[in-house]
Amino acid sequence: MNCACGKKGIYHRKLEGNFYCKKCFIKNIEKKFMRTVGENKLIKFGDRIAVGISGGKDSAVLLYLLNEFRKNMSFELIAISIDEGIEKYRNESIEYAKELTKKLEVEHHISSFREEFSFTNDDLPKETKHCTYCGTFRRYLLNKKAKILEANKLAIGHNLDDEAQSVMMNFVRNDYSRFQRLGSISEDKMLIERIKPLRDIPEKEITLYAILKEIPFFPGECPYSFDNLRREMQTMINDLEKNHPGTKFQIVNFYDKLKPMLDKTGGGVNYCKICDEPTAMEICKSCELLEKLKKDGVIKEVAR
């Protein structure tokens, strides 16, 4: 089937029934990205944006597009990678992050669990919920590092699939506070503003864009990610999408309609008694988990 421009189609977007040639597909993705940024006012002149980059497809495409976009708009861009210490995964993916930042001439900073917390994700005992610890510490470090580098925004590579999963995960966990903070821009007073410019683009279209544009990315998946809730949610939503095309968009669109009605009064701003980072509690989640690891004898003293 042919693209609207008459050329041979290489991608079929089932939801619309349209075929796209390479050139029109690329143009369409870039238009979508700019629309998300524009409609949600994600970027302002003079912003200093830190991009969390893992070396995977999403963050690679995010950095690439922001860098392209920067040519028309004046804002600064820096990249931050967090090395959680996952052998045969993160050490390899960070090499791709280095390659891309070098190619795009974007300043790149790497922060590691080893340096910051004196242990790695691989050091945690087998029975630990790795993703809970890893995710908490990664968010904490990204935020901390972005602040040190004087960024006023943190851009993350969440795509449409990720966002739909996040919405549904918060239902299952009954996590209202996290649920409130979803969306293309976080209104979390406690943290640096987080923006998600890829939020309206499905994962498979991001992969295709990266391949067509020859953006280097690490294709592997985290060895710890196979038995977590996000993975189960992904399988469930992908199954639904097969029989009910548009499910992912519907979940995210419904969230966006709901968001203005959500009560934002829950939880004031505090500062962690241990590390001074902003938190809704007395002690931040990251310090709470570190204390638990210390109590369990997994780590000795936290070097920070």
Ligand code: ZN
């Ligand atoms: Zn075309």
Ligand code: ZN
């Ligand atoms: Zn803390």
